[in-house]
Every structure is written in C-alpha cells, then in structure tokens.
Amino acid sequence: MQDRARATRRVLLESAAHLFVERGYAGTSVNDISDHSGKTSGAIYFHYSSKEKLALAVVREQFASWPQLAATYAAPGIPPLEKLVALSFHVAQSLSEDVVARAGARLWAERRAIGAPVPTPFGGWALACARLLAQARTRGELADGVEPSAAAVALVCGFYGHCALTDEMPGKWGWTERLDQWWRMALTSLQAEPDAAGLLARAHALIPAQPDASRAGRAAT
DSSP states (O other): OOHHHHHHHHHHHHHHHHHHHHHTTTTOOHHHHHHHHTOOHHHHHHHHSSHHHHHHHHHHHHHHHHHHHHHTTOSTTSOHHHHHHHHHHHHHHHHHHOHHHHHHHHHHHTGGGSSSOOOOOHHHHHHHHHHHHHHHHHTTOBOTTOOHHHHHHHHHHHHHHHHHHGGGSSSSOOHHHHHHHHHHHHHHHHBSSOOHHHHHHHHHHHSOOOOHHHHHHHHOO
C-alpha cells in the first residue's frame, strides 16, 4: 500500500473512532465520518466499502495492539503475577486514554447493531491469564485451591467489567485507584503469601511511561 493511501486509511479510522466514542455505531453515519476526516464519502467507500467494515477495522486495530502490550512484559525473571497485574494496568490505560481502544470497546458493546461478527479478545486473554497463573502455581506463589483456568475466566470478566463501569460509578476515584483496589481484593485470594501492596508497587514500576504528547493526541476528541 502506498504511503498516501496508508495515511488516508489512518485518518479515516481515527476519525471514525472519535465519532464512535461520542455517538456510538448507530449514531454515526458515513457522512459524519467524511465531515470529521475531511475526506470524501467516495474515499471512505474506496478504502473500507461500508461503515460496517470501518467499524470492524477499528475493533481489529484495538485488539491487534494488545499482543504488543503483552510483549512488553515478556522478559525472563519477572514473576508471573507481577506480569499479569502490570499488563492489566497497561490495557486499562489504553481503554481509558486511547481513542481507538475506547471506540473498539464501545463497538464491541454495541456488536448486535453491527451486521457482522465482531472480533473479541477475551478467549485469548483468558488463555494468557491462565498460563501466568499456572506459572505462579509452579513457583509456589499461587494460593492452594486456586485453579488457573477457572480463576483466569473470573479475572478477565471482573477486569473488563471494571473497565467498562468505572466511569459510571459514583465517587472521585479514577480508573487507576479503582483498579488498584480491585487487585488488592483479588490478590488477597490469589497469592500464597498475600502481599498485595508490595506486588502492586512492583507491577507499577514495570509499566513504561507514556509520552504525554502522543497520549494526548490519541485521546483527544
């Protein structure tokens, strides 16, 4: 693909993401995306053929970025529970601050309004989580009675529900504080020798800093 075509596709995808976040799938039209992006409707149909295809491209873009996040914590020597917690904060940060990730999450929630199967990351998340929990059990770091596969499903459900509902909950806490509190409760049950505060501190130290300009640019609506 030529650089110009690639740049146009990116502009269209990010413009659509902004509008899907603000208005949802049903509330966004191809004309709206055209107006927001400064590109013609013909350009949209040339690159994506329909609003549905553009929405699916936004969701795929969101989910495609998450294996790259996981790779950040692939270095040997990092305890598996610390990897799991650090990755959860990295994904939550993306869902909170990255417009494409936010749009992908909203589109997945509205998937029944889209006339095509919407990809989902949750099976992959559960498998990755189960592997880390199994590694923690091998290291003697997992509490007795915690079965990795079942616990992984519970953690994925709880984590995604937390991300989806945090902004709707009363109080002044942001997503970081609420996720900290959620992990404090979860780790009390998961760790063989509970030390949630210590593990959270070490996990936070693993998360790479995000450039302010880049993050602000992607989060702006």
